[in-house]
Amino acid sequence: DGGITQSPKYLFRKEGQNVTLSCEQNLNHDAMYWYRQDPGQGLRLIYYSQIVNDFQKGDIAEGYSVSREKKESFPLTVTSAQKNPTAFYLCASSPHWLRDGSSYEQYFGPGTRLTVT
Amino acid sequence: LAKTTQPISMDSYEGQEVNITCSHNNIATNDYITWYQQFPSQGPRFIIQGYKTKVTNEVASLFIPADRKSSTLSLPRVSLSDTAVYYCLVVPIISGSARQLTFGSGTQLTVLP
Numbered sequence: 001d002g003g004i005t006q007s008p009k010y011l012f013r014k015e016g017q018n019v020t021l022s023c024e025q026n027l028n029h030d031a032m033y034w035y036r037q038d039p040g041q042g043l044r045l046i047y048y049s050q051i052v053n054d055f056q057k058g059d060i061a062e063g064y065s066v067s068r069e070k071k072e073s074f075p076l077t078v079t080s081a082q083k084n085p086t087a088f089y090l091c092a093s094s095p096h097w098l099r100d101g102s103s104y105e106q107y108f109g110p111g112t113r114l115t116v117t
Numbered sequence: 118l119a120k121t122t123q124p125i126s127m128d129s130y131e132g133q134e135v136n137i138t139c140s141h142n143n144i145a146t147n148d149y150i151t152w153y154q155q156f157p158s159q160g161p162r163f164i165i166q167g168y169k170t171k172v173t174n175e176v177a178s179l180f181i182p183a184d185r186k187s188s189t190l191s192l193p194r195v196s197l198s199d200t201a202v203y204y205c206l207v208v209p210i211i212s213g214s215a216r217q218l219t220f221g222s223g224t225q226l227t228v229l230p
Contacts, residue, residue: 004160033218042204042220043161059219090160104149104208108160 003027004109006091011114013085021076021112023091032074033092033106036060043090049074050097078114085116121205121221128227135192137224139205142186149208150181150188154201155223161204164190192226200228 004025013019025032030051035043045058049068063082068074074093078085092106122140129135141150149168153161165172167179167188178191192199202223209218 035220040222042222044220045218048218088158092160104151104166105163106153106161108162111158111160113158 004091004093004107006089006109006112008112009110011112013114013116015116016080017116018077018079019085019114019116021078021089021091021114023074023076023109025072025074025093025107025109027093027095027107028071029093029095029107030071031094031097032068033094034058034064034066034074034076035090035092037088037090037111046076046089078116085114088113121207123203123205123221123224125222126225126227128229129195130229131196132194135195135199135226135228137190137192137203137226138187139190139221140187141205141207144185144207145209150179150185151206151208152177152179152188152190153204153206153220155204156201161220164203166208195226195228197228197230199226201226 007022033048034046036046037043044060046064047055047058047066049055052068052071055066055068063079065077088111090111091109094106096102151166152164154164155161165177165179167181169181172179180189202225204220204223206220
């Protein structure tokens, strides 16, 4: 089955620790995204990658880092510098970057709920 | 930046048609409009996209007026399983900046028996 996997589903960490969230896709998509969702809120973009070995900051990149060394993988590290890391984190991918005339559908993973105490 | 505004919540009964409107007054000429559905503790699921006039697929229709400052997602004959949060998202094309890919707060649709 093709799709996006995120692991783990639930993650607990102590304040001051860095933590890495996994995101893998076997859809052969060029673009990948990380979003954060707080209770009752919409999704806010953390980082995005148009293609392998490239990534750009989204609206709320402070306290986060990413890498895109392989097309299928886009891990997100939540660092101790992130002031309010407890949230639901969603990874997504799309076939191409924002190219006119194509489908703009983003395919989302099941999410990782991170709790930092 | 095409900020979107939607009603916070809507109620409907099974079998009725539901129309959810999204306002995007600052939409740019080449931007596209997309809609997503999200169930609790899951990732959003793409429903439909459009540029102008009307688009229909097997689950929904999307109506976009000529000025494109709003769009309406139409769900025919809803069922209890359509209870979810619905988001509209304006996709920037010419600028190509995904920094503008921010979902609004969405509309919580509750379908009652």
